[in-house]
Structures are given as C-alpha cells and as structure tokens.
Amino acid sequence: TRGDAVDLRSDTLTRPTPAMRRAMAEAEVGDDVYREDPTVNALEERVAELFGHEAALFVPSGTMGNQIGLRLVCEPGQEVLGDADAHVLTYEMGAAAALFGLSSRTVVSDGGRLSADQLIAQVRPHGDWHLTATAAIAVENTHNRGGGLVQPLAELEKLFAWSRTAGVNVHLDGARVFNASVASGVPLATYGRLADTASVCLSKGLGAPVGSVLVASAERIAAARLWRKRLGGGMRQVGVLAAAAAHALDHHLDRLATDHEHARLLAERLGVDPATVETNMVVVDDVPAPAVAEAARAQGVLVGQVSARRVRLVTHLDVDRDDVERAAKVLTQVIGDLA
Numbered sequence: 001t002r003g004d005a006v007d008l009r010s011d012t013l014t015r016p017t018p019a020m021r022r023a024m025a026e027a028e029v030g031d032d033v034y035r036e037d038p039t040v041n042a043l044e045e046r047v048a049e050l051f052g053h054e055a056a057l058f059v060p061s062g063t064m065g066n067q068i069g070l071r072l073v074c075e076p077g078q079e080v081l082g083d084a085d086a087h088v089l090t091y092e093m094g095a096a097a098a099l100f101g102l103s104s105r106t107v108v109s110d111g112g113r114l115s116a117d118q119l120i121a122q123v124r125p126h127g128d129w130h131l132t133a134t135a136a137i138a139v140e141n142t143h144n145r146g147g148g149l150v151q152p153l154a155e156l157e158k159l160f161a162w163s164r165t166a167g168v169n170v171h172l173d174g175a176r177v178f179n180a181s182v183a184s185g186v187p188l189a190t191y192g193r194l195a196d197t198a199s200v201c202l203s204k205g206l207g208a209p210v211g212s213v214l215v216a217s218a219e220r221i222a223a224a225r226l227w228r229k230r231l232g233g234g235m236r237q238v239g240v241l242a243a244a245a246a247h248a249l250d251h252h253l254d255r256l257a258t259d260h261e262h263a264r265l266l267a268e269r270l271g272v273d274p275a276t277v278e279t280n281m282v283v284v285d286d287v288p289a290p291a292v293a294e295a296a297r298a299q300g301v302l303v304g305q306v307s308a309r310r311v312r313l314v315t316h317l318d319v320d321r322d323d324v325e326r327a328a329k330v331l332t333q334v335i336g337d338l339a
C-alpha cells in the first residue's frame, strides 16, 4: 500500500525498501563516463552473464534500452517488424522514427502471443532496390498489452533459428523477462541467447527505483554506450542506482512468484479466468474503465486503464495479500454497481 491506497496501476510504482536505500547510500561510486564506477561496472558484467551475452549497458529507462537496442540492429530507412501492440512501437512516443529514422511495420497477433510464422511471412529481404528491408524483429516477453503473457519458448526458438538464416536481427523487449522466467522456469540466459539485443528492466517488478540494462555483443554495447552519451544518458556516480538494481537482483527475483500468486488470487476473486493470468497482471474486460478507476480510487484502490473498456491490475512488491483482498472487495462492488 502507499499511504492507505492499494496501487495496482503498474509495477513501475514500486519504491525502494529500507534495505535497498541502505545499499544505495553505501554504494561505492565513481564517474561512469570515465568507466570508473565500480558498482555499475559490476552490475553490467553480472547482467551480461545472466543473459548469456558478452556485454551490457545500464540505462535510465526501458525506453532508452529498447530504442538504443533497436538502433543497434536497424539502420535509418530499414524497418523494425513487431506486434501491433508492441511497447517499443506503440508506447515509446515514436522514438524509433523520431530519434533514429527507423521505419516500422506491425502484425496483429493473437493477444500478443508470438507467432514465428506470422512474422516471418511479413519479412522483406535485403538487397531488393524497391523494398524497405526488414532489419529487425522486436519481440516482447512478457507481453504487456497481452496481459503479461509469457511468450512460447518454441516460437522464440523458431523465430531466432530462422533469423540466423535470413540476416534479420531479433530485439527482445524484456521489461518483464524476469517475470517470464520465474513463471516458465526458462533460464534468463535461454531468453537472452534468443535475441541479438535485449533490454531488461530492474525498475519494474524487481523494485529498483530507476534502471534498465541493455545486453548484446561487446561491439554492439560499445556502440550503445556512444548512443547513450549522444542522448545525454552519460551518467556520473550512477552506482547509487546500480546498487539498488544489484540489491533487487539479490533479494527480489524469486519473490516475483508471490506477485504472480497475488494476481491469480485477484483474478479468482473478480471472476476472471485465472488461466489468463500468467504473471503479475490481471486484465478486466467489458467494463467502463474510467468510471471503474474513478470509483475505485474513491475507495483507495488505484487501477490502470488500458482502453475505454479494459482495466489492468498489476501486482508488485508494494502490494501484499491484504491489499489484494481489499482491492478485490472494492473492485467487485464497484464493477457490480457499474454493471
């Protein structure tokens, strides 16, 4: 809870725990532009290893991690192919076009679930003097607008194997890949190795206040560091933030399973099919979302509005079991009253 509100709007809202704040305060720091911050250097090495890549770069947001990741695998005038509800193309303010001149095209998937064949069928080859070449395919795991769904490993494997034969790169928007791994049991390195570039968030379910990490080859991360500086993302004593991220990896990773349990409990209480809840999100459809949000807020429960008729509930570190029961009671009554 926050104050006395149960905040289910997003897992981006988690605040540092007292133990995390101590880690931040005690962090060993240096000037990261000179590569002299030992805490962020250690975090970058650790996350690269975790995801089976040569190198990694700490960035202030998932958006910067995604957009630099796309720029590493797609040149201006080439295109990124993705899901019609992909965060990298629908939520990041058109950054791929605005910042880097990347073209993009989307396919309407089955609720966010990746179909390798569907994407492969849309890829445009390099070398034809008439066609915008598809340089990269963006995948999102878990899928946000898909309600936190975990991508089928077989589809990820099929897409990546094919991409090796087609000269197409794969970028993973792994903002919630930690949730995907905890839910599926698939190791993080397995997910990491099925992408050329991957951006992973430490500031969502893991509970760090700021930060994502981009992983890729050493050559690509060197280029990413340059792009980050160009975007004004060169940071100085950033170990204060990296220490929070390292603390989150040490102490908050396994507990994501609790968020998943809470989401399933919330779904059950609300009459939403728990089978549709794979990680930390519950989607409630066919309700007047603005009215539900307003009425729930009046009773101390904050919810997300995905569309006029869809409410999103996200469980996280700052939501405990009592909060879930309280939110379920309020939302059952509010939705019942508005039905």
Ligand SMILES: Cc1ncc(COP(=O)(O)O)c(CN[C@H](C(=O)O)[C@H](C)O)c1O
Binding pocket: 009, 010, 011, 012, 060, 061, 062, 063, 064, 066, 087, 088, 091, 140, 142, 143, 144, 173, 175, 176, 201, 203, 212
């Ligand atoms: C899949 C995915 N990839 C990237 C990002 C961007 O991360 P930030 O730039 O907010 O750190 C998000 C943030 N998601 C936020 C949320 O879910 O509340 C909002 C929608 O932007 C995301 O869900």
